[in-house]
Amino acid sequence: SQQGEEDPQALSIQEGENATMNCSYKTSINNLQWYRQNSGRGLVHLILIRSNEREKHSGRLRVTLDTSKKSSSLLITASRAADTASYFCAPGGGGNQFYFGTGTSLTVIP
């Protein structure tokens, strides 16, 4: 399947530090999306990176994509307590289904 696997499963950092989480996948993709979920709430889309892009920025977020290694990373710079959430990647290939992994749980300590 196109399911992504996020790593690490859990991450705890101090406010102001950078947080990096990774996503690995197994099949060819057209794009890869990252989402955030605050506890018990619906997911919120963060960024979409296409297969022909290597890096994309959005505010304090930086996403990289390495299709040769079938991996992506999400970097959150200068983290804030409000960034505490779970983060999910969703690789998008040629199929019509949508797959999420089990996510990375990020805790930012004030």
Place this chain on the structure above:
Amino acid sequence: EAQVTQNPRYLITVTGKKLTVTCSQNMNHEYMSWYRQDPGLGLRQIYYSMNVEVTDKGDVPEGYKVSRKEKRNFPLILESPSPNQTSLYFCASSLSRNNEQFFGPGTRLTVL
């Protein structure tokens, strides 16, 4: 305001009592999905719809039904709920499979 709405937000029911969770979007999106989220298993797609009258099974369709008679609505039907369907359910919509998805607030279902 662009949004996906789900109702009810919370539901406690008993085994075998048919129920429907409604989902509606006001963004004229073609692609709609239902997911369930369970601890340690992440989000799993139950059913999805590419457009009106077009629905397909996701990863965990057993025990669920859906319909897409209108573009904006995508109800999830549990004909005979069982305790293993106790979960947090999300509806989502997007322009297409490869666009960002907009999620509803979730429905927390408990089947006793």
